[in-house]
Amino acid sequence: MSVEDRLAELGVTLPDVAAPVAAYVPAVRSGAYVYTSGQLPFVDGVLPATGKVGVGEGLVSPEDAAGYARQCALNALAAVKSLVGSLDDVARVVKVVGFVASDPGFAGQPGVINGASTVLGEIFGDAGVHARSAVGVAVLPLDSPVEVELLIELKQ
Known part of the structure; x- marks a missing residue:
């Protein structure tokens, strides 16, 4: 089954590539690898939420946040596809x-980033299993959560 077929089966439509907010490109290919820039959870050019992640009023x-991480991963895949032409590659x-x-008392970063990891596994199966870092930071660009x-890695 092609990746496009799998996306359709999951009811997932890749978004348009998010426009860079500074001096960089969304993705770069080097040999058999594609490195994406950090992707924010833009939906139709707008951040669905801003602020810190945690438990409590105003957070x-x-x-x-896990849903937003999922959107970030889809945005990153859109950047990959725009560069290489097909996710089947x-x-x-x-x-x-x-x-x-992260709010200073929040330590659930791995659970949040599972939103990205889970959708990649759903789309690519075993090829979506990956190494990962989940890092808590004080603030992100545009106050994204x-x-x-x-x-x-691309097929040879």
Whole structure:
């Protein structure tokens, strides 16, 4: 089954590639690898939420943040596809790096970044199993609650 068929089966439509917010490109190919820039959870050019992730009044919930991490991963895949033409050229997801703008008492970054990891596994199966970092940070660009970057290996 092609990746496009799998996306359709999952009811997932890749978004348009998010426009860079500074001096960089969404993805770069080097040999058999594609490195994406950090992707924010833009939906139709807008961040669905801003602020810190945690538990309590005025914070982005960990559950919502996991959904935003999923959107970041889809945005990253859109950047990969725009560069290589087809996600069927993906051999495997090598690594996911996720950043979570965290309230000082929040230590659930791995659960948040599972939103990205889970969707990659759903799309690519065993080829979506990857190494990962989930890092808590004080603030992210545009006050986004999450940011995700991917390292993708392409088929030779």
